[in-house]
Amino acid sequence: MENQLYITNTLSRKKELFEPINPPFAGMYVCGPTVYGDPHLGHARPAITFDLVFRYLLHLGYKVRYVRNITDVGHLVADLDEGDDKIAVKARVEQLEPMEIAQFYADRYFIFMDSLNVKRPSIEPRASGHIIEQINMVSQIVEAGYAYIENGSVYFDIEKYSKSYQYGKLSGRILDDLMTNTRVLEGQDEKHHPADFALWKKAQPEHIMRWPSPWSDGFPGWHLECSAMSTKYLGNYFDIHGGGMDLLFPHHESEIAQCQAAIGHESVKYWMHNNMVTIQGQKMGKSLGNFITLEEFFTGSHRLLDQPYSPMTIRFFILQAHYGSTIDFSNDALAAAEKGMKKLLAAYNTLSGMLSQQDGPARPPSPVDKRIPELRQACYAAMNDDFNSPILIANLFEGVRIINSAADKKEVLSLPDLQQMKGIFDTFLFDILGLKDEKGSDQGATVDGLMQLILAIRQKSRETKDWGTSDQIRDTLQKLHIIVKDGKEGSTWGNE
RNA sequence: GGUUUCGUGGCCGAGUGGCUAGGCAGCGGUCUGCAAAACCGUCCACAGCGGUUCGACUCCGCUCGAAACCUCCA
Numbered sequence: 001m002e003n004q005l006y007i008t009n010t011l012s013r014k015k016e017l018f019e020p021i022n023p024p025f026a027g028m029y030v031c032g033p034t035v036y037g038d039p040h041l042g043h044a045r046p047a048i049t050f051d052l053v054f055r056y057l058l059h060l061g062y063k064v065r066y067v068r069n070i071t072d073v074g075h076l077v078a079d080l081d082e083g084d085d086k087i088a089v090k091a092r093v094e095q096l097e098p099m100e101i102a103q104f105y106a107d108r109y110f111i112f113m114d115s116l117n118v119k120r121p122s123i124e125p126r127a128s129g130h131i132i133e134q135i136n137m138v139s140q141i142v143e144a145g146y147a148y149i150e151n152g153s154v155y156f157d158i159e160k161y162s163k164s165y166q167y168g169k170l171s172g173r174i175l176d177d178l179m180t181n182t183r184v185l186e187g188q189d190e191k192h193h194p195a196d197f198a199l200w201k202k203a204q205p206e207h208i209m210r211w212p213s214p215w216s217d218g219f220p221g222w223h224l225e226c227s228a229m230s231t232k233y234l235g236n237y238f239d240i241h242g243g244g245m246d247l248l249f250p251h252h253e254s255e256i257a258q259c260q261a262a263i264g265h266e267s268v269k270y271w272m273h274n275n276m277v278t279i280q281g282q283k284m285g286k287s288l289g290n291f292i293t294l295e296e297f298f299t300g301s302h303r304l305l306d307q308p309y310s311p312m313t314i315r316f317f318i319l320q321a322h323y324g325s326t327i328d329f330s331n332d333a334l335a336a337a338e339k340g341m342k343k344l345l346a347a348y349n350t351l352s353g354m355l356s357q358q359d360g361p362a363r364p365p366s367p368v369d370k371r372i373p374e375l376r377q378a379c380y381a382a383m384n385d386d387f388n389s390p391i392l393i394a395n396l397f398e399g400v401r402i403i404n405s406a407a408d409k410k411e412v413l414s415l416p417d418l419q420q421m422k423g424i425f426d427t428f429l430f431d432i433l434g435l436k437d438e439k440g441s442d443q444g445a446t447v448d449g450l451m452q453l454i455l456a457i458r459q460k461s462r463e464t465k466d467w468g469t470s471d472q473i474r475d476t477l478q479k480l481h482i483i484v485k486d487g488k489e490g491s492t493w494g495n496e
Numbered sequence: 497g498g499u500u501u502c503g504u505g506g507c508c509g510a511g512u513g514g515c516u517a518g519g520c521a522g523c524g525g526u527c528u529g530c531a532a533a534a535c536c537g538u539c540c541a542c543a544g545c546g547g548u549u550c551g552a553c554u555c556c557g558c559u560c561g562a563a564a565c566c567u568c569c570a
Contacts, residue, residue, distance in 0.1 A: 013500095033570075042570045171565075172499050222568080244570035248500080275501080276564060283564065320519075321509060326502075326563070333508045336520035343519085346533085390510050394518035404534055408527085467529060474531080485533045492533090 005060065005384045007240075008324060010248070010271035011170060015386055020239050021269060026062040027238035028054065029230040029268075031247055032124065034071040035105035038293045039112045041277050041314070041329065042244075042284060048315055048434075049274040049323040049387075050242045051118045055432050056383055066121040067233045069226060070109075072102035073128045073209050073219060098209050099128070112294045115311040117434045123233050127225035131211045134220040134228045137262050138199045138213075146261035150190040152202035152216030156257065158195045167195075167257055170271060171249035197254055199224055223254035231259065231267055241268040245275050246283075274323040279304070280330075292329075306331040309338065312438050316341040319389040319433055344393075345437050346494060347400040348425050350407045353492065355418050369417045372424070375399055379428045389433065396429055455484070455491045 005018040020026045030050045033043055050068070057064045110120075127134075138154050141147045146161050147154050158167055168174055202216035203209075210217045220228075230241065236259075243252065252271065259267040276283050284291035292302045300308030309317075317337040321327040375395060382391035399421060406413045413421070429435055454473060461469035474484045477493070485492050 031570075034568085037569095040570085044570085046570050168499090173566075174499080245501080246564065246570065249565055250567095274570080276570075278563070283569090317508090324501090325509080328508080330507075332506095332520080336508060338520095340519045343533095350534095388510080390518075394510070397518055401535085405536095408535055410535060462529085465529070471530080478532095483532070486528075486531085494533095 003380065003384065005056075006386055007270050007272060008386050010273050016270065018239075018270065020062065021237060024061060024063050026057050026064045026240070027234035028057070028064060028066045028240040028242065029226070029234055029238065030066070030068045030121075030241070031226060031243035031251070032068040032070050033105075033109050035102045035109060037105060038295065039105075039109050040284065040291050040293045041279075041297065042291070043109070043112075044116055044294060044314060045277050045318055045323075045327075046242065046244050046274050047113050047118045048116060048318045050272075051434060052319065052323075052387055052389060052432070053240070053242070053272070054119060054121070055434055056387065059427070059432055065123070065234060067123045067125065067230060068121040069229055070102075070106050070124055070126045071225065072099070072106070072126050073225075102126075102128070115298070116294075116315050117311070117436055119434070125229045125233065127220070127229070128209075130225065130229050130232065131220065133232050134224045135200070135211075135213050137224060137228045137258065138215075138220070140262035141199060141258060144261050144264075146257075147199055148192065149215055152218065153190055153198060154200040154215055154221075155191055155196045156199055156221075156254070156261070157192065158197075158257075159193050161257055161261060165257070165260055168249075168253060170253050170256055173249060173253070197221060197223060197250065199258075223251055223258060226251070227255045227258040227262070227267070230255075231263065236263050237265070237267055237269070239268075240270045240272060242272040242274070245273045248273060272323075275326045277318075278326055278328045280328070304331075306335075309334050310438055312435055313338040313341060316393075316433075316435060320393060322386075322388055322390055324386075340397075341435065342494075344396060344400060344429065345435070347403045348422075348429065349437075349494070350492075351403045351418065351422055351425065354403075354407060354413075355415075355422060369402075369413060371402060372417055372420045375402075376420070376424050379424060383428075383432065392428060392433065396425070399424060451482070451493050455493065458484075459491065 006015040007018050008014065009016045028050070030046065033039065050066075054064060054066045106126075113120075138147065141156065142149070142154065146157050148157055149155075161167055198221035200213060200215055200218055200220055202218040207219070209219055211219060230238065241252070241255075256266055256268070259265075278284070279290045279292070282290065290304070292304060294311075294314070296302040296305065297309050297314055298311060300306075313334060317334055318327065320337055320340075327333075375398060378395045378398075379392055382388045382395060385391070402411075402413070403421060405411050406418075454477070458470050458473045461467075461473075477484055483494050485494070
């Protein structure tokens, strides 16, 4: 029980035991970004959430294929030209090729995800590269009788589908409500029913992104790419499909219907949804003028920000909440996250220092502190309980207390104890939570050597009680954002 | 209006029918040349009203409040 992974399945809204369909393989598909704007905090949340899932499944030994798409085509813009394409609209404004825009923002996305230490998925397919697969899927749905063709466009027939299957099972919606509550938009008169959605749209003459198909020159409907690409790379039945909660309806609901209609059965075993990031209690969005890009977070250049926040601070901030909860952004919360994370990393460095000084006075070699295996077990229990990263982090802080107590000589840990503790941090803090120490990486060895020299000189001045020199060194370093800490076994340094 | 998710201490954020979440901030101590850090101790909770129960922050109902989705949006 305690060594088994449970996942909250949106379909059942319950925690279910994770049993992969074809162990030791595991397939996961996550809805990726639409690349028409700079990545913001809202992009970071699902990327980090499913990075955590990816990392943990890998750690458990699964051979994971993680597919995350790039949407570079296919989203309709309802409030502009009907049938237009979001990327094409922006392109026309800026007088650039649509693919140029998509490429630019896809690259930006990759850069910022890398800085957040989000592992690259196994495959990152683009919708524009899978038009044939999408056309094939539309054909399958038409042949199965769950779609109709109007004037070169193809629509999914919700009423027909609902006779055999339940449209709305994922989001809890009822078709009757959809009938009465779906707003009737202009230009939707081709639809037989307001809830029907486009599988293929005929392109207007001025529409730039278009492809030939059996029905018309046009482009695929919004929900199709994920169904086509997930099943192409993961098979007709795969383990996990993830995404933001805002995609539950209609996107994922429609994916279920498309796969059911085209393949004859559903394609996803576990649905996972991360909750939203809010700013001052509201979802961020362009229209609200409150969205903050990742670049603005890293540079501190947005008016709502008191200071820059590093990528790892953002990552830690997100992981400090469970993926199923909303997290509300504030400067106070981010500053607190930053301090907490630094404390965690500092303790790890303390631990490494203790291990590197093992040649010195003998530590008791054998007695193993039972708190340490218990801690490891508690860490696994947290992750197995629906990827509960906040509990995992709380457990690691328990480890921090043990480490610091030992460093303070309040208690003694044996060498195996220290090594085990280090193993826990290596595994959970770095491999699974995916944090990393941001202090200078390339020149790390050089800087460290210089600092050891400076600290040695300062130590001499302290021994002769030359407090002026000692404080001068410390104060000057502080201006360079380097903090010197005087401990019982000499001084150590770290970045502010 | 419908669907879904929530309302926890100064801030963020877990969790549970009776047993300490954790972080940040505050307060008191220990340590220290001073400082920082660290360690120990400590204050501040479970929106409101009913109900079930030996006992509810945790279950049920209602009220109030918030968010997301229902139209592209992570």
